[in-house]
């Protein structure tokens with residue numbers, strides 16, 4: 583049976599670790615050729631690219647800082663040079679610089695917004711231009727698919743993390759407004775909002791049993807998420823199986839957004 587993403591070309595930003603790594607692997611397993619963007623850790627992106635190439639797929643690792651327009655241009659050029667075009671772009675790169683509000687530095691604020699919000703703007707803008715340049719193909723019903731990596735914090739306020747929550751709240755309206763603008767061209771833009779997924783970004787929240795127990799109080803489904811949970815959602819959102827899904831945030835959060843604090847009558 584033909585794989586769901588056969589003959590399609592994908593770019594995943596922030597693919598050297600965590601969710602991006604898991605998404606890139608899942609897209610490759612579903613038959614896509616994958617460009618793995620990394621910012622600082624070439625080794626793990628190059629290792630995953632080697633594994634994909636050795637198992638009969640196609641992959642490259644590409645360095646870029648997603649907040650830098652020149653890097654974005656060079657990254658898309660590298661994708662065109664290797665694959666000819668892109669059908670799927672996952673804007674996943676993100677970081678936290680946590681601080682109580684009054685102590686938060688302007689640099690903490692600007693760095694998080696530059697990567698989490700401006701980085702997705704630059705990535706998605708280059709994707710839209712590439713989809714238009716290439717025009718329709720037979721590999722997908724959509725002209726192209728963009729997946730923004732949001733967070734449950736696009737709707738859940740987060741004290742001590744106003745920069746991060748503002749960036750993800752921004753992604754919600756960025757994604758919906760862009761989806762509305764480009765849907766007539768059959769470009770599908772959607773978000774995935776992960777809950778607590780076991781990666782380096784939130785190691786403190788799960789790497790001791792006390793921290794894990796506290797975290798589980800926020801997760802009705804009773805387990806911490808794994809990057810594979812997000813990878814499966816990304817494959818579906820990138821495929822024709824979700825062809826009528828446009829401008830939606832898919833929460834993959836074990837029920838974290840169900841207000842679990844109200845379970846005993848609030």
Ligand code: NAD
Pocket residue numbers: 595596597598599600601602620621622623646647648649674675676677697701731732733734775776777778779780781782783784
């Ligand atoms: P992670 O730290 O493992 O991955 C983040 C990736 O972004 C890294 O590979 C890092 O190199 C890359 N990155 C950071 N700055 C960059 C830049 N300027 N240019 C290019 N790449 C850059 O953490 P993760 O949990 O895998 O996070 C991935 C995404 O998922 C982020 O957008 C994060 O906000 C989101 N998210 C994570 C969780 C979670 O529970 N882990 C929950 C909700 C949302």
